[in-house]
Amino acid sequence: MAARANDVWKVYGSGEAQVVALRGVNAEFERARFTAIMGPSGSGKSTLMHCLAGLDSVTRGTIHIGDTAVTGLGDAGLTKLRRDKVGFIFQQFNLLPTLTALENILLPLSIAGRKPDKEWLDVVIETVGLRDRLGHRPAQLSGGQQQRVACARALASRPEVIFADEPTGNLDSRAGAEVLGFLRRSVAEYQQTIVMVTHDPVAASYAGRVIFLADGQIVSELIEPTPDTVLDTMKKLDGLTEAGL
Amino acid sequence: MLRATLKSLLARKVRLVLSGLAVVLGVMFVSGAFVLTDTLGRSFDTVFSDAYAGTDVGVSAKPKIDVSEMEGMEVAATFPASALEKVREVPGVASATGLAMADGARVIGSNGKVLTSVGPPQLGSNWAGETGQLELREGRGPTADTEVAVNAGVAKAAKLAVGDRVGVLTLQPKRDFTVVGIFGYSGDRDSLGGAQEVAFTEPVAQELMLGQPGVFSELSVKAADGVAPAELRDDIAAALGDGYVVKTGEQLSDDAAAGLKEGLAFFNNILLGFAGVALFVGIFLILNTFSIIVAQRTRELALLRAMGAGRRQVIGSVLVEAVAIGLVASVLGLGAGIGVGALLAYVFGQTAGGLQLAGLGVPPAAVISSFAVGLIVTVIAAVLPAMRAARIPPIAAMQDVATPDRPLTKISVAGAVVTAVGGTLMALGLSGNTGDNTLLTILGGVLLSFVGVALLTPLISRPVVGLLGRLFSWSVPGKLGRLNSGRNPRRTAITAAALMVGIALVTGVTVILDSAKSSISALAEDTIQAELVISGAQTGARPPSFDPAVLDQAAELPGVAMVAGLYGDRAVVGGKQGWITATSSVPALREIYRASPTAGSIDSLGPNQLLVDSGTAKDRGLSVGDTVPVQLSRGDARTYTVTGIYAESQLFGGFVVPASAAADFAVPQPTQAYLKLAPGASVDQVMPQVETLLADSPEVSVADRADFIEQQTSQLDGLLTMIQILLALAIVIAVLGIVNTLALSVLERTRELGLLRAIGLRRGQTMRMITVEAVVISVFGALLGVAVGTGLGAAVVRALREDGITDLVVPWGQMGVFLGLAAVVGVVAAVLPAIRAARLNVLGAIAHE
Structure with missing residues (x-):
């Protein structure tokens, strides 16, 4: 198991202003699988991911990444966890504008003070297809290329889990497809574990499994989804939500 | 990680230059x-x-009184000519020359004025021939008592040629001589280090320079071949016995140079003062720059944290940036400092009458202190922002975490505490209960107060900036500018605080000096009962003096009722050094200063009798009838009897002895005289007659009472100007700070500016918006500075009340000027950022993240 949430509650604020973002979420993310988390706005999908990644604390319940209990770790422990076990891909790419593509890819390793594994690096660069762009700065790359650099950055340190937050949200459909295809290959060929938050059914269909959140609870799950099955489930959920459930 | 930091630094060169400039200036003064x-x-x-x-x-012989360089002139002791004979008989002595040499031979130039000297001595001595590096250029050495030789420096300055008549002032009043020779030094030098030299015949030099026939002040001994100077020194010392100071030439030269270098430490301190102020203000500037940079890089830093960078690594990355800026600034500052040092050395050499510079020296201390100061200051200033950077949560990489405005409570409480501590320290220092550390305590107090007020500034800034802003709110851009300046109180506050420091110091010093000036003037107006005063402006260690005969002649002028001539010197009285005054007329002195006796009589003084003020008498436990030993600059110690004690006053104090004692003073001539006119006599009538009497005493002039008081207090004006120039630098740095803050704010608000432009804000309006923001910040800073400065000044004035500073003068006019200047400064500081904001590409700006 790459990541696990046990009865996770997340409550923001208190008293009148209290908002319950997660209500007793139980979820497991197997190794070498590509899981998508879907749900309408405010369903708690981003919160769940932030909690899983140790970026946000949980109010109750436990989170594990690999064998590490995330809940209860201090800042130093969380830092080490992020450094060694977790990779991120952001909607805004979040590349450092002053570094070249290659330097951006190597940044997590250099933060950790580790030497890159040459062979693996070659594989990653080959897979994302950026060999001739390594010396370019982010400003000289297209959106899709930037996001591929970000993917390579997440993969380079072979983390236990990669969390992707709307990775195609800022891309057109072609560039998005490239990035998603690449993510799927990294799962299939290199046994990477990926957890992706998205609200795009097409994006979700690249995953091997989709879990649906509504009102802070897991309400449904799909294995080997297609865009159509995802869309249907979404519609059903919207119907349920509108019906007041 | 390191590479990421350095690259991001290089990508922001302008910011680097701006924030580093303050450090460059500070380091420049240190290395300079x-x-x-x-x-x-x-x-x-x-x-x-x-x-x-x-x-x-x-x-030489041990001086009767040790006087330090800063206190006045030391008089070399004399010894009889028999010592020269003794030395000549010591085996190993090839030749020995007796010198009768002293400072104080003042040549009257062709324009009738005395050649002045700022620093180098005005040496009068006997002609000892072409010894050492001395070379006659024209004519010959003096052989008759009416002849002199002068060095080429004097000849040029006084426009003298061989055969000319020249007046020279010495221990005695003006005496005329014929110039028979002009000499210089090997290497075509007109003088040694700008010293003015007049050579007389031996008896004349003994009489005029040492005040006694048949004595010398120095012997110059040449060793026979093969005799080591150190051995010869010991032999001579043994032969002469006690009371003599015998040194090798090398020792003498080292000692003389060491004495002057002590004086140089004074310049050093002034420059280090400049540096201190520049660096203190610079800390504010750097702190602000780094805070803004950290705020702007929130996302980037959060990303690093999300990728596993620890807090320490984030702190490290900000500090590495600081170290890089500090290094660059130190290198530039060191370079600029070498330039400034060279320039000042040149200027000094010129004003000191042509000192030949020994080539530019960059001592290791300059390099080490430059880098130490530059690095330490920058890193200290970056510590707080670095810690703030480390607190950015990694989640900020994914969402726009609205960094909530942290409440100002903590910082305000801290500010209040620091201000209170600073105020207390200042009060302690000013009350004078801290002994030797008074100055340090006061300085520390002022510094802490500044930091404290700076911490309080965010709290004050809200209402005050809001109020100030209303002045400019008549237009939409003005309103936007006002709101912008109030939107980040911390940033506005630090920027304004940097300006506050400079303006507060200038205002404070002005309050103190103006108050002192006004108090002294008022006191002098009230006290001094003389219509005319003879005095001169002092340029070196030696006070200007005049012929004592003038005193008697003036007393006999029609319309003059009384004349009190004053002679002054340092003397050791009862084992302690102090100021001593000799007067030609005790009753006149009493009348003119309105002195009143508290014990004994102060109507007259006989030989070996003295008067003392009540404060000094109390300190030393003296009462009427007591005897004290008095050692003057010349002659042997004598016992004096206290015959009267007069009430202490702010204007006049110390020991008073009869004029006859002044013969043994360093300057045995009067340095001041007060003339009280008879009832009905007019100043306009008497003054020209006194002027005539002073024809042969060109160092002094006569002035009426108002002019005299003005002359005395105008020395404070010079001091004030100097301090103002020093502090103007702090203000310039603060202006850089405003430019910096604005430039970074404009950058930060690129998107917002683009939006405003997109919905129709014109270029001119954009510029006006930025300008209003700048003006509000700078006027706020000036307002704070004026307020804090007046407070500081008033506190010092209050503490000095006992010392006679009773008036509190608040320079309203100058404060108005500061506020006006601040507005101008704001406009100037806004120029570049405003242009930048106006030039924004609207589309690009909106897309900007």
Whole structure:
């Protein structure tokens, strides 16, 4: 198991202003699988991911990444966890504008003070297809290329889990497809574990499994989804939500 | 990680330059001080080793009173000519020359005025021939008592040629001589280090320079071949016995140079003062720059954290940036400092009458202190922002975490505490209960108060900036500018605080000096009962003096009722050094200063009798009838009897002895005289007659009471101007700070500016918006500065009340000027950022993240 949430509650604020973002979420993310988390706005999908990644604390319940209990770790422990076990891909790419593509890819390793594994690096660069762009700065790359650099950055340190937050949200459909295809290959060929938050059914269909959140609870799950099955489930959920459930 | 930091730094070069500039200036003054001192120091070494080139061993006598360089002139002791005979008989002595030499031979130039000297001595001595490096250029040495030789420096300055008549002032009033020779030094030098030299015949030099026939002040001994100077020195010392100071030429030259270098430390301190102020203000600037940078890089730093960078790594990355800026600034500052040091050394050499510079020196201390100061200051300023950077949560990489405005409570409480501590320290220092550390305590108090007020500034800034802003709110851009300046109180506050420091210091010093001036003037107006005063402006260690005969002649002028001539010197009375005054007329002095007796009589003084003020009497436990030993600058110690004690006053104090004692003063001539006119006599009538009497005393002039008081207090004006120039630098740095803050704010608000432009804000309006923001910040800073400065000044004035500063003068006019200037400064500081904001590409700006 790459990541696990046990009865996770997340409550923001208190008293009148209290908002319950997660209500007793139980979820497991197997190794070498590509899981998508879907749900309408405010369903708690981003919160769940932030909690899983140790970026946000949980109010109750436990989170594990690999064998590490995330809940209860201090800042130093969380830092080490992020450094060694977790990779991120952001909607805004979040590349450092002053570094070249290659330097951006190597940044997590250099933060950790580790030497890159040459062979693996070659594989990653080959897979994302950026060999001739390594010396370019982010400003000289297209959106899709930037996001591929970000993917390579997440993969380079072979983390236990990669969390992707709307990775195609800022891309057109072609560039998005490239990035998603690449993510799927990294799962299939290199046994990477990926957890992706998205609200795009097409994006979700690249995953091997989709879990649906509504009102802070897991309400449904799909294995080997297609865009159509995802869309249907979404519609059903919207119907349920509108019906007041 | 390191590479990421450095690359991001290089990508922001402008920011680097702006924030580093303050450090550059500070470091410049630090290294400049060291370079100047080193260069001048080595130049003096050369001068003195040349001056003692012909001397293997020198003999002198212990001075009667040790006077430090800053306090006045030391009078060399004399010894009888028999010592010269004794030395000549010591085996190993090739030749020995007796010198009757002293400072204080003032040549009257062709324009009738005395040649002045700022620093180098005005030496009068006997002609000892072409010894050492001295070379006759024209004519010959003096052989008759009416002849002199002068060095080429004097000849040029006074426009003298061989055969000319020249007046010279010495221990005695003006005496005329014929110039028979002009000499210089090897290497085509007109003088050694700018010293003015007049050579008389031996008896004349003894009479005029030492005040006694048949004595010398120094012996210059040449060793026979093969005799080591150190051995010869010991032999001579043994032969002469106690009371003599015997040194090798090398020792003499080192000692003389060491004395002057002490004086140089004064320049050093002034420059280091400049540096301190620049760096203190610079800390504010750097702190602000880094805070803004950290705020702007929130996302980037959060990303690093999300990728596993620890807090320490984030702190490290900000500090590495600080170190890089500090390094660059130190290098530039060191370079600029070498330039400033060289320039000042040149200027000094010129004003000191042509000191030949020994080549520019950059001592290791200059380099080390430059880098230490530059690095430490930058890193200290970056620590707080770095810690703030480390607190950015990694989640900020994914969402726009609205960094909530942290409440100002904590910072305000801290500010209040620091201000209170600073105020207390200042109060302690000013109350004078801290002994030797008074100055340090006061300085520390002022510094802490500044930091405290700076911490309080965010709290004050809200209402005050809001209020100030209303002045400019008549237009939409003005309103936007006002709101912008109030939107980040911390940033506005620090920027304004930097300006506050400079303006507060200037205002404070002005309050103190204006109050002092006004108080002294008022006191002098009230106290001094003389219509006319004879005095001169002092340029060096030696006070200007005049012929004592003038006193008697003036007393006999029609319309003059009383004349009190004053002679002043330092003397050791009862084992302690203090100021002593001799007067030609005790009753006149009493009348003119309205002195009243508290014990005994202060109507007259006989030989070996003295008066003392009540404060000093109390300190020393003296009462009427007591006897005290008095050692004057010349002659032997004598016992004086206290015959009267007069009430202490702010204007006049110390021991008073009869004029007859002044013969043993360092300057045995009167330095001041007060003339009280008879009832009905007019100042306009008497003054020209006194002027006529002073024809042969060109160092002094006569002035009416108002002019005299003005002359005395105008010395404070010079001091004030100097301090204002020093502090103007702090203000310039603060202006850089405003430019910096605005530039970074504009950058930060690129998107917002684009939006405003997109919905129709014109270029001119954009510029006006930025300008209003700048003006509000700078006027706020000036307002704070004026307020804090007045407070500081008033506190000091209050503490000095006992010392006679009773008036509190608040320079309203100047404060108005500061506020006006601040507005102008704001406009100037806004120019570049405003242009930048106006030039924004609207589309690009909106897409900007």
